[in-house]
Amino acid sequence: MTRVLDHGVAPLLLIPSVILLLVILVGPFFYMVWTGFTDLHYALPGRDGAFVGFDNFRRLMQDDPIFWHSFLLTLKFVFWVVLVEFIFGFALAMLLFHYIKQHRFILTMLLVPMMLAPIAVGLIWKLLLSGDFGMFTYYMRMIGIFDQQTSVLGNASLVMPAIMMIDVWQWTPFVTLVMLAGLLSLPKEPFEAAVMDGARPVQVFKDVTLPLMRPIIALVLLLRGIDAFKEFDKVFILTGGGPGISTEMLSIYTFRINFKDWDLSYGAVCAFMVYLVVLIMCSVFYKAVYWNQGRSKPTQAVTS
């Protein structure tokens, strides 16, 4: 058999996986987009899926302040958790990189929060933050950060920072892990040259470390951003979106429209918006991280 023939046939191996995704993912997705143009509603009589054009989109744009509240809340959440996780995670990676020769054990321990099921993370913190017997609440009161009456999860102004803190607790180790892998993969020469030239540690960090780490920093920020934007599990079990709508982030709101109000047509439009944002972030991720580094060899971005 000649190789030309092989090359012609081999890509057929892709077909099963593509068909699988088309049938159970892409197909339903386009059905959902279609639903967005109808009046389908599982709980109201007479709303059985007649075509209504752009009505649902108009409602989203002009008539739904709660959606935009959720949207803004989600953006704020993404901004703060990614920023704080990045700063803490990077600092921790630098610490491990410079001062600790044997980091394997520490890294192993750090993996614990991020590998727990997110729903279990929410559960753990629900217990810790309980107003009556929460361990975390108790010590926070002892050092005077929480007052005696406050139950954090029931307080509209404290609950979002608390959820952000939990996310930081869960995902800072991820940033540390990836950044440390990146630091370990950097070439030694630029650092030696900088030190020879008499650069101070701060200058080395600013002029050598940061530029060399730029692809990995982009990768970490985007991956965490996409993931944080989709946040659902922890909020669902901790507050369910409350008190009021103070923690109703996009996924929670979309869930409520679809599976509590059963307004599947308008819910489809909300779901589509969530998808659209993630798709945009996803293509930025792809371009930033893979495209420039040789189209056919994505894994050579970083080697250690």
Place this chain on the structure above:
Amino acid sequence: MAAVATLVVVLVLFLTPYIWIILTSIKSRLDALADVPVWTFTPTFDHYPKIFIDKDYLPLVWNSLIVAIFSTVLSLIFGVPAAYVFARFEFPGKEDLFFFFLTTRMAPPISIVVPMFMLFSVLGLTDKPIAVILAHTTFNVSLVVWMMRGFFADIPREIDEAAMMDGHTRGGTFLRVLLPMAAPGLAATAVLCFILSWNEFLYAFILVAFEGRTLTVGIPGLITPHGTLWGQVAAVAVVATLPILFFTFLVQKHLVRGLTFGAVKG
């Protein structure tokens, strides 16, 4: 010294919440609900049999296992050949297709689960593990494609050529030479798929409500406005997480690569 001290503090902060849930699962009800946190106590192991045997949570563990195992196997069957093609062949539209796989991996579950729920309702598949297995396969198959492409690309092309000189067909080279060489990567990928499926909540929550519930789906129902039995809740949380941590340590070496879609090799 300052660095070591900082690290100790950091580790305590990251580990204490999890240790606390383990402690809660073996505390008596009084100790668990005490005003002042109780750190030393006489352990009790009553909560585990109570929740898993008396309250019948054991089938949920079984469902979680079935879903995780079958979605992992399906993802590998569909994903590994695709990854091989991406690693070894050039064809038009290749990188666009690769990007398509990435979008399916990153797609927000809340956007996909709505139409998937409709589809499976029509097919009569809701509340059956097969629904969750298929849902989890959609994101895991892409993970397999992305991770395994990297592992195959790591194997020099000269190996393929040598194997074919020895009389292997291209298919034989893939099955009998490349696959065994990529076995450690394959194992790591499989374990990561298993973990992601086991930990997943939203798809499972929407698609199975009663008989087919997985362990993660069983967790929110344990919380009631008054009188939550925290000992039993904690026992479920421990069973849902401790085996996963063990698996994590097994694949630690490849974890970074898996979680960054192959962009960073740990």
